[in-house]
Amino acid sequence: MPRPLRIAIGGVHIESSTFTPHLSTADDFEVTRGDALLARYDWLAPVQPWAADVEWIPLVHAWALPGGVVDATSYDAWSTEITGMLAGIGPVDGVLLDIHGAMSVVGRDDAEGDLVTAIRSVIGPEPYISAAMDLHGNVSPVLFHGCDLLTCYRTAPHVDVWETRERAAHNLVDALRRGERPHKALVHVPILLPGEMTSTRIEPARSLYGRIPGIEARDGIVDAAIWIGFAWADQPRCRAAVVVTGTSAGPTTEAARELGEHFWAARDEFAFVAPTGSMDECLDAATVAVADPARRPFFISDSGDNPGAGGADDVTFALERMLARPAVRDGSLRAVYASLVDPEAVARIADQPLGSPVDVLAGGRIDPREPGPLRLVGTLEAVADDPDGGRCVSVRVGGLSVLLTSRRMQYRQVASYSRLGIAVDAVDIVVVKIGYLEPELFDAAGDWLLALTPGGVDQDLERLPYERLIRPLFPLDRDFVADLTVVTG
Structure with missing residues (x-):
């Protein structure tokens, strides 16, 4: 035998x-x-x-x-x-x-x-x-x-x-x-x-x-x-x-x-798997779209800092653009931002009673590209332990819930939002650090757009400082005959 x-x-x-x-x-x-x-x-x-x-x-x-x-x-x-x-x-x-x-x-x-x-x-x-x-x-x-x-x-x-x-x-x-x-x-x-x-x-x-x-x-x-x-x-x-x-x-x-x-x-x-635009263009479109209940929740992918592709998970560009919206700050729009990794910020506020006032700098500690750390002034909305993100908190600023995590994570599952008391289907706009929507979010979305935001996984490849790729290479180069040689072994 x-x-x-x-x-x-x-x-x-x-x-x-x-x-x-x-x-x-x-x-x-x-x-x-x-x-x-x-x-x-x-x-x-x-x-x-x-x-x-x-x-x-x-x-x-x-x-x-x-x-x-x-x-x-x-x-x-x-x-x-x-x-x-x-x-x-x-x-x-x-x-x-x-x-x-x-x-x-x-x-x-x-x-x-x-x-x-x-x-x-x-x-x-x-x-x-x-x-x-x-x-x-x-x-x-x-x-x-x-x-x-x-x-x-x-x-x-x-x-x-x-x-x-x-x-x-x-x-x-x-x-x-x-x-x-x-x-x-x-x-x-x-x-x-x-x-x-x-x-x-x-x-x-x-x-x-x-x-x-x-x-x-x-x-x-x-x-x-x-x-x-x-x-x-x-x-x-x-x-x-x-x-x-x-x-x-x-x-x-x-x-x-x-x-x-x-x-x-x-x-x-x-x-691209979805229509694209700048962060402001996507927010403009979402603000109009959510007047139709069938298009809520409206998801926007903060794709340039997607941790699911290698982004730092703490670029604050998209969050700054959200906080600049009067309808978000005054609560006319109910929105979620998921998320920023910042164990220091989480540690400062997680042990306070729910409803406590919050004044904390968050994000921009790993990837310092503009605008860098943002000041969040609001209230502590929720605290939870997540198997991926560790200790997590939700800080409410006007109509926006800003989710902060102790470890890098991708908010790709509905249960991760639920742990912080957020019912995704009751929200107008969800901005999430992701590329294409993972299956649960895709099923939950009334509509969605892919924002071409800055970050370590910028979707606009021509903005990346490549120096060592083997060229020519489509789409960085277009007018060439491809070498499709078969190598055997």
């Missing part, structure tokens, strides 16, 4: 903007090891038939909300732990790499490439490595050649995260049981777009990703994946990519070429 396969699991999962001054450290990460790491994966509890007769070996997994560049000390500690454990557990047949794909580390241009290289230095060339990634990650040549299988999410907003991780694991097990190293093909597509222009809810991304099931149904194909790439890092690896893996070289190469050509052909069709 053959021995069980031995597969190790680990990784570091974060996307990092190089345009925000926020520095991600170990304190920002949730770290799991041992049985707690294995418990993350549904196919192991209870074990699925395809995953049986496999010894699943937990290494370490670190996950964080998107943020700034990761400090080298934190990354090096996890990389050393992963490779040290691999060296100590004896030979493995495979490694499941659970990563994002857009991590940046101080002093490194290709963090995931660095990690897979370190792993290969320990396990050698024979074991298979399968990577599960976010479609907003990057596929560098080093990462591509270091892995045997790569796959990524197929939805944005991401509703197939765990399905993707299971697919990566299942593909790895199947390949090991076949005993044949997969063929793989990569096409880098010279496009770099923000995620808010590539939602799979709308065209052309919906049809582009819709091609994947048909391609996977072909003889000789195991998996097809499309990466949008990560727009908020200034690194040579940042661009779109297609990777196809299969059991037959010819069909695998042809499928990658086909998907790459379709992606490039659709480049002029990509548009």
Whole structure:
């Protein structure tokens, strides 16, 4: 009877903007090891038939909300732990790499490439490595050649995260049981777009990703994946990519070429997922719109400082524009601003009785771009503990509830508002630091706009000071012939 396969699991999962001054450290990460790491994966509890007769070996997994560049000390500690454990557990047949794909580390241009290289230095060339990634990650040549299988999410907003991780694991097990190293093909597509222009809810991304099931149904194909790439890092690896893996070289190469050509052909069709405008233009439109009850609550995305893409979460530009509105200050409009991270401000006021007067400076401590810290003069409306944001408070200024958090978080779930006593459906306008609306907010919104606000994840890419991208690159450059060379491995 053959021995069980031995597969190790680990990784570091974060996307990092190089345009925000926020520095991600170990304190920002949730770290799991041992049985707690294995418990993350549904196919192991209870074990699925395809995953049986496999010894699943937990290494370490670190996950964080998107943020700034990761400090080298934190990354090096996890990389050393992963490779040290691999060296100590004896030979493995495979490694499941659970990563994002857009991590940046101080002093490194290709963090995931660095990690897979370190792993290969320990396990050698024979074991298979399968990577599960976010479609907003990057596929560098080093990462591509270091892995045997790569796959990524197929939805944005991401509703197939765990399905993707299971697919990566299942593909790895199947390949090991076949005993044949997969063929793989990569096409880098010279496009770099923000995620808010590539939602799979709308065209052309919906049809582009819709091609994947048909391609996977072909003889000789195991998996097809499309990466949008990560727009908020200034690194040579940042661009779109297609990777196809299969059991037959010819069909695998042809499928990658086909998907790459379709992606490039659709480049002029990509548009923002919602109408856009400046913050003031969006507030003007929302103020008119909420006269119609069917369009309430009206959401505005403060997209340039979206912590879900790596923004600092404390740029005060959009809040200042709200507070400048007489209808907001006098209470004619009921509004919510979610949110600013400011543990110092929270600590100053959270222990006061509800209804106490508040006079506090908030925001602008991490990302100091104008207008910087704002003075909030109002009343303490609510205090709550949030599993993501830590201690949180709501400060009422006229008709506006300003939400302050102790930790960076994204107000993407209705329950987070409810903890602070806010019924979203009873509000006129909600300004939230987000890009495209996550599913719960999308369902709750009567209408919405995407404000092109400043920040570390500015949606207007031409305002970002890129210096190190490989050019030409659409849409920063437009009049060029794309190199869609297929790289195989």
